[in-house]
Amino acid sequence: MRPFQEKNTHGRIVGLDRLYVHGDQNAVVIGGFDTTGRLQKIPGRETSDDLTEIFHGVVRSHIALQIEETDVIIPAPLGIYFEKLSARFSSHFIRTEVLLQSTTCIELLALRLLKPFNDWYEETKQNRSSVVSIFLDTMSIWPVAEKLRQLHQNNFSISSNYSIESFKSYDGLKKWSPPSRPAFVIISASTSGGLAEEVRKKIGRAQAEIWTMLSLEELKKDVNVDQERHLKCISSIPRKLKGRPALDGLRDEFHPDIATIPPGTETISIVGERFLNQPAKPKRVRLVYKTLDTPTKNKLAEIAKMSIVKIGRGRFDAQSRWSISFDLDKLINMACKSDSGEDSLLKSWLRNYSSPSPIAIVYPSASGTSAMDVAQAALEFAQRTEDVLRELTPSANVFKLSSDELTKSSKPPQIDLKFCSIIIVAPILGNGFVFKQISALLRHKQPKGPRLYLALAVLPESQKHLTQLKSDIASVSSTDSNYEFKFHFAFPIGRLDTVMQWTKEIDLLQELNELLEKKKMTNKVVSERTLIMEEFKTLEEQSVFLPSAQNLPLPLSTGFLLWTGSNKISGNNYAGAVLLSISTLLQASRISTSKDDETSLQTGLFQHALICPETFTRFNDPVIQAAILRAAYPAELNYSVSIEMSHDMKRLLLKWLQYHNDPAGAAAGEFMLAMATDKLTLRKDDTKEVLDYACQICTGWFKELADLTKKYVIKTT
Numbered sequence: 001m002r003p004f005q006e007k008n009t010h011g012r013i014v015g016l017d018r019l020y021v022h023g024d025q026n027a028v029v030i031g032g033f034d035t036t037g038r039l040q041k042i043p044g045r046e047t048s049d050d051l052t053e054i055f056h057g058v059v060r061s062h063i064a065l066q067i068e069e070t071d072v073i074i075p076a077p078l079g080i081y082f083e084k085l086s087a088r089f090s091s092h093f094i095r096t097e098v099l100l101q102s103t104t105c106i107e108l109l110a111l112r113l114l115k116p117f118n119d120w121y122e123e124t125k126q127n128r129s130s131v132v133s134i135f136l137d138t139m140s141i142w143p144v145a146e147k148l149r150q151l152h153q154n155n156f157s158i159s160s161n162y163s164i165e166s167f168k169s170y171d172g173l174k175k176w177s178p179p180s181r182p183a184f185v186i187i188s189a190s191t192s193g194g195l196a197e198e199v200r201k202k203i204g205r206a207q208a209e210i211w212t213m214l215s216l217e218e219l220k221k222d223v224n225v226d227q228e229r230h231l232k233c234i235s236s237i238p239r240k241l242k243g244r245p246a247l248d249g250l251r252d253e254f255h256p257d258i259a260t261i262p263p264g265t266e267t268i269s270i271v272g273e274r275f276l277n278q279p280a281k282p283k284r285v286r287l288v289y290k291t292l293d294t295p296t297k298n299k300l301a302e303i304a305k306m307s308i309v310k311i312g313r314g315r316f317d318a319q320s321r322w323s324i325s326f327d328l329d330k331l332i333n334m335a336c337k338s339d340s341g342e343d344s345l346l347k348s349w350l351r352n353y354s355s356p357s358p359i360a361i362v363y364p365s366a367s368g369t370s371a372m373d374v375a376q377a378a379l380e381f382a383q384r385t386e387d388v389l390r391e392l393t394p395s396a397n398v399f400k401l402s403s404d405e406l407t408k409s410s411k412p413p414q415i416d417l418k419f420c421s422i423i424i425v426a427p428i429l430g431n432g433f434v435f436k437q438i439s440a441l442l443r444h445k446q447p448k449g450p451r452l453y454l455a456l457a458v459l460p461e462s463q464k465h466l467t468q469l470k471s472d473i474a475s476v477s478s479t480d481s482n483y484e485f486k487f488h489f490a491f492p493i494g495r496l497d498t499v500m501q502w503t504k505e506i507d508l509l510q511e512l513n514e515l516l517e518k519k520k521m522t523n524k525v526v527s528e529r530t531l532i533m534e535e536f537k538t539l540e541e542q543s544v545f546l547p548s549a550q551n552l553p554l555p556l557s558t559g560f561l562l563w564t565g566s567n568k569i570s571g572n573n574y575a576g577a578v579l580l581s582i583s584t585l586l587q588a589s590r591i592s593t594s595k596d597d598e599t600s601l602q603t604g605l606f607q608h609a610l611i612c613p614e615t616f617t618r619f620n621d622p623v624i625q626a627a628i629l630r631a632a633y634p635a636e637l638n639y640s641v642s643i644e645m646s647h648d649m650k651r652l653l654l655k656w657l658q659y660h661n662d663p664a665g666a667a668a669g670e671f672m673l674a675m676a677t678d679k680l681t682l683r684k685d686d687t688k689e690v691l692d693y694a695c696q697i698c699t700g701w702f703k704e705l706a707d708l709t710k711k712y713v714i715k716t717t
């Protein structure tokens with residue numbers, strides 16, 4: 001079965017990239033999807049007209065297999081129960097996000113929801129505004145909702161505005177105030193339908209179309225069951241389990257709604273999407289420089305000396321940022337520079353790649369104004385590549401092509417791409433999505449290659465993402481293809497773009513500037529830094545972090561152990577390089593399998609790992625402390641789960657606040673910012689003591705920051 005557009009059996013539904021790629025080209029096609037999510041037979045086949053229910057059954061079978069073989073259902077160890085947010089206990093926990101293990105799976109689930117979503121869309125046309133509301137109980141299933149939006153909007157050329165929002169399960173339901181209009185709701189998992197019922201009350205029974213991805217099968221059919229409460233679900237989970245969820249038969253019964261647990265048993269609290277074993281102490285983790293290998297530290301030191309790291313560069317959409325980027329001109333010049341008569345890095349790559357003429361050089365482009373310097377740098381890198389190719393092979397037919405030009409069928413390239421070698425270039429990559437986009441565009445225009453992918457810097461979320469990018473580039477349908485991927489350096493930096501919390505910081509700084517202006521205490525350093533952030537400009541070295549109480553940039557002393565030969569590196573111009581290095585260290589710690597468990601942030605399912613407060617006394621340069629606060633995940637600084645570590649962190653914060661006017665406490669503003677944005681969390685009593693002391697001891701603009709931090713913390717708690 002293949003997707004096809006209604007009234008066009010040879011067309012494509014936009015967005016089903018993976019389903020097309022993985023389809024068997026030699027399969028017998030008996031039906032296809034139309035743009036409403038229905039599966040219909042292709043004329044001439046001996047099948048029933050409507051195959052939709054057959055497809056839904058296939059999806060259920062796929063999910064049933066995943067439930068048995070993966071960690072969709074987590075059994076609590078014997079003698080332990082999960083304590084749910086609804087204050088009841090359960091023998092098992094459902095993790096729907098495990099189903100989203102690939103783009104193919106996401107497309108499959110979104111396609112399963114497309115028909116009910118389109119039915120709801122048509123039924124509510126008269127009562128709905130131009131905004132199409134999709135609500136989720138958790139952002140972990142956002143990829144399915146986003147793919148559903150793409151399928152529906154693209155194939156209907158719909159002009160409606162789609163809004164996807166999470167109400168954060170039971171945790172966020174109390175504070176959630178949805179607009180009074182029809183809404184399509186996707187709940188990741190449910191054992192009783194209680195969450196769906198609460199959502200109905202919030203939105204209105206007549207306006208909420210609620211679908212649950214995974215629900216627990218009913219005990220028995222009850223003719224008196226309120227049909228309005230009956231769950232609409234993609235698939236149901238059996239109460240009698242087998243495979244991995246059954247612990248080899250030791251816990252094969254799913255008990256979802258236990259009121260009281262037997263004496264002597266333990267509980268595991270579910271906090272959002274994280275488990276917290278109440279009787280066990282959270283793991284205290286020390287950050288150690290030995291977690292990084294010598295080549296990585298050498299490269300980080302080299303980058304620090306070159307002063308090429310840029311922080312907070314605006315993306316093309318002018319609504320988000322690359323947390324870490326580079327001076328792209330310096331990066332390109334470095335790759336094209338030749339010393340002592342040897343080949344430059346770029347020339348060595350191209351000389352070693354046998355690329356027959358004609359050659360097309362494809363580079364990413366965008367029309368947004370926020371980061372046009374990135375697009376210009378991509379063009380410059382493409383031009384340098386062309387220059388080197390012409391130098392190496394003067395007779396070669398070489399031309400450049402932007403990704404925008406690649407999409408325009410009205411303006412074909414000067415030579416048919418299926419006859420070309422192609423080199424795809426980008427100065428810097430994250431997880432490499434732009435390379436995957438260009439690959440998708442080239443899939444039919446140049447199916448056999450050869451292709452060479454070149455990037456100077458790669459900053460993936462993890463080593464796994466980098467490996468996946470390499471695999472995706474190498475995965476081609478033809479065995480005679482020749483695809484290569486080369487890069488100068490790569491540093492996995494974790495989910496830094498998410499955890500930097502730029503929006504929260506801007507909101508706080510705007511309010512701080514307004515308070516200072518009203519009291520005629522305007523701080524030029526803080527106001528200029530706020531303006532840079534509002535305009536999505538790059539934060540230069542001395543404005544990467546909040547200044548000290550004396551309006552000075554946070555300094556770095558000599559001897560930073562993450563940099564080889566750092567005895568000669570010190571000053572106020574290394575904030576960006578320090579943030580890159582700490583992000584790399586933290587991500588390496590998260591995947592470390594060190595025998596010393598106290599130096600690894602890697603955790604099991606029921607383990608909470610915290611960065612040891614004493615880490616801030618060993619990495620005690622203010623700029624390093626600030627970098628740890630920025631690059632760490634909130635869960636790694638959530639000391640509210642440990643009485644001992646919350647007390648230790650409180651003691652250190654009181655000390656740094658006491659010396660906030662001295663070099664030792666120069667990062668006090670960053671600590672307050674981390675508390676205000678929920679990045680750093682203490683226990684309630686410790687939080688109150690720290691903030692009361694800050695409001696009492698701080699003066700000038702720091703006093704206003706302390707008062708504002710206290711206001712923000714009280715508001716969130």
